[in-house]
Amino acid sequence: AQSVAQPEDQVNVAEGNPLTVKCTYSVSGNPYLFWYVQYPNRGLQFLLKYITGDNLVKGSYGFEAEFNKSQTSFHLKKPSALVSDSALYFCAVRVAPYGQNFVFGPGTRLSVLP
């Protein structure tokens, strides 16, 4: 069965510094990987995805993520954090071509300090 791990419950970073939110996955087939962000009292907003192709994918709000097959990781990154990036971040995997539903990680709360 597929699973997603986000090893850090909380990540704190100073505004302007680079940020990384970690995600590792375990699947039996080719993974489709996604990052979503959840602001307080809001739904999940799509940030970016990896399906195939370049290992570095760019998404919304200046975020990017790097797919590393050997390490089964898909870490979310941003070169310069903003206070407004403070939110809950979820990594999700869908195993292609079977299974249309997502398996989500437990979430990582990012706090960007001014």
Next chain:
Amino acid sequence: EPEVTQTPSHQVTQMGQEVILRCVPISNHLYFYWYRQILGQKVEFLVSFYNNEISEKSEIFDDQFSVERPDGSNFTLKIRSTKLEDSAMYFCARRRQGTDTQYFGPGTRLTVL
């Protein structure tokens, strides 16, 4: 990003009562999903729905749950007899055919007393 709407935003009910949560469709989004998020826990898949049929469901989606999309109207999740442990945020998600990204609604907060 396509806007996904859900109603109500918050539902309070007594244990044992039936609740219906609604997701407003977008015309070219044919795949629907329900997820739930118990407070402080991760988002969990409940069910996926395509062409008026359930295509996948999780172990959570037991006989107390049902989904339907009558006549192309709202996509609904019904909980027949709510339990305290059904208290959670329920998210609807939609996906356009031929794409991989699911777009989530703002959720309905269900509180069972």
